[in-house]
Amino acid sequence: MKSVCFYFKIHQPFRLKRYRFFDIGNDHYYYDDFANDEIITRLAESSYIPMAETLLQMINDSNRSFKCSLSISGTAIEQFQLYVPEFIDLLKKLADTGCVEFLSGTYSHSLASLEDPEEFMREVKEHDNLIQRLFGVKPSVFANTELIYDDDIACLIGAMGFKTTLTEGAKHILGWKSPDYIYSAATAPDVKLLLTNDKLAEDISRNFNNTAWDEYPLTADKYVDWIASLPNEEQVVNLYLSMDTFGSFLPRETGIFDFMKALPRFGKEKGVMFTTPSDVVAKLKPVGEISVPFPISDIDEARDVSAWKGNELQNEALGKLYAVAERVNLCQDRRLKQDWEYLQSSDHFYYMSTKNMADGASHAAFSPYDSPFAAFTNYMNVLADFLVRVEEQYPESIDNEELNSLLLTIRNQSQEINQLNKEVATLRNNILNSDDSNNAPKEELLEIAEKDDVEAPAEETKKRGRKPAKEEKAAPAKRGRKKK
Structure with a gap:
């Protein structure tokens, strides 16, 4: 069939x-x-x-x-x-x-x-x-x-x-x-x-x-x-x-x-x-x-990405937006992160397209702006305010090398904590599936495992010469989305 x-x-x-x-x-x-x-x-x-x-x-x-x-x-x-x-x-x-x-x-x-x-x-x-x-x-x-x-x-x-x-x-x-x-x-x-x-x-x-x-x-x-x-x-x-x-x-x-x-x-x-x-x-x-050596898409007759990256306006807007990606992902400001999501939508850059003839006409039909330049100006005004807020969180005085080092430290410690918690979970399951161990009641062993679940990452990181995970203040909190 x-x-x-x-x-x-x-x-x-x-x-x-x-x-x-x-x-x-x-x-x-x-x-x-x-x-x-x-x-x-x-x-x-x-x-x-x-x-x-x-x-x-x-x-x-x-x-x-x-x-x-x-x-x-x-x-x-x-x-x-x-x-x-x-x-x-x-x-x-x-x-x-x-x-x-x-x-x-x-x-x-x-x-x-x-x-x-x-x-x-x-x-x-x-x-x-x-x-x-x-x-x-x-x-x-x-x-x-x-x-x-x-x-x-x-x-x-x-x-x-x-x-x-x-x-x-x-x-x-x-x-x-x-x-x-x-x-x-x-x-x-x-x-x-x-x-x-x-x-x-x-x-x-x-x-x-x-x-x-x-x-x-x-x-x-x-x-x-x-x-x-x-x-x-x-x-x-x-x-x-x-x-x-x-x-x-x-x-x-x-x-x-x-x-x-x-x-x-x-x-x-x-x-x-x-x-x-x-x-x-x-x-x-x-x-x-x-093999597809150059990007393709389902938009326009050319089936390429020129609908969003075909002129200097679009590339400037994209460059300024993604230049702060690492800083935004480090911060804990929920509203800032929400705006980061919304400002990435490809539609904003589609409205800036200056493509001619049939393709250009279709772009204009979907745009709420009078012209691609008007779309660019409005977006860049919004982006300028957004970048000021990002600057308040992580000033430009923090260079990329220092920022990347901080990111690497956070990721490594997060992976280490996850691995240690998996080991604790395995230990807990072994206790539940085994007979009495050293004549200690299972309830007592489970209490020990629960305690280790919290303390093991800190103890383990101290042994390895790293800062305990529970003291790590730079790690971002779990993301949430604030509804309007």
Whole structure:
């Protein structure tokens, strides 16, 4: 049977309010709450909620044979929690079916993978912790911001323990090859690559309501026939779509929801199954390696990263932002860390794009600013105030070498404490599973183990000539997120 993986992306940034030069140093709140509330609520009503309900119906009507995956950013989840909590409940219902796989990604839909590897890995960890905490599932398949990928990023993905990632089936990378196979990363052979089939995805997103299209109207049986008629040896069709395509860009009146509901029935008739990426990679093997020396993405015709790094405005903003990454991660100011997350969203840099012709027109359509320069000016005013606050935490007089030394010390001691606590846990289990030891009651031994759980790190570090962990004042506290 042919396998089809649907991937539905959900992302919304925290949009910035108009922030003037004279606000710097006087106003530390940067966000347009009215716009954020209005946009997320409107999209939820027209798109996210009806589409989630459609997916639930498709799963139930097909006796749970229909499966799909969701890629949702942390900033989108935060806005749903603030403004549309009922959508979170729908997502939990989808998770409970066992038919929806939640993908890993960056918390703020950021460009950290291109700018700062350590920040990139921290963001992914925070995103996945949020997904597990809310929906009870740990993501095992990775999808970067707008599917950004190259050989260096593949190594980072592998280092984080992921065995599968989704990326763009770019023609200039594939050449004569088909995207409908599983490949492996050239620089990380253990990482399997799932590549998007842009043509079949765009037949829905761009052509479904296009009356000038020579295949109009697109029906569910016609669409499934196209998939079923692909060469038998092709393994999997990956369809990556923004969820707001359904109900927003393609209104309900176009029949898009009815089209989706009919897919499982026709798929069953034609031998086409709708599954999850984890299920696919568990059954199929890579047919070869793919090398991607320069970053690719799913944005614009060029399928590169010029949408965010194509001009001096964007590169200056990114450079100033990520120059303080280490300092921000050292501080314990929850509000500062929250702003750090929100300011990383790739949308802010997308609005600064000066690309011409069709691509430039599409960028302008999504921007709340009059021009790329206006987007840059507003963002840099916000960033200037943010940098002042970072400077107050860790002045620039602390050079990078001293900062890196402090970071290394904190990481080493944190790893040492974790290892010692694991040893204590092992000792506790051994006590519980053993008979009396030296004629001492188990309760007394457990009390000793509990005491060691607190004191062992300090004693052990003293033996090794290091400062006791309990006296370490530089170690950052466990992160929390302050809700507005």
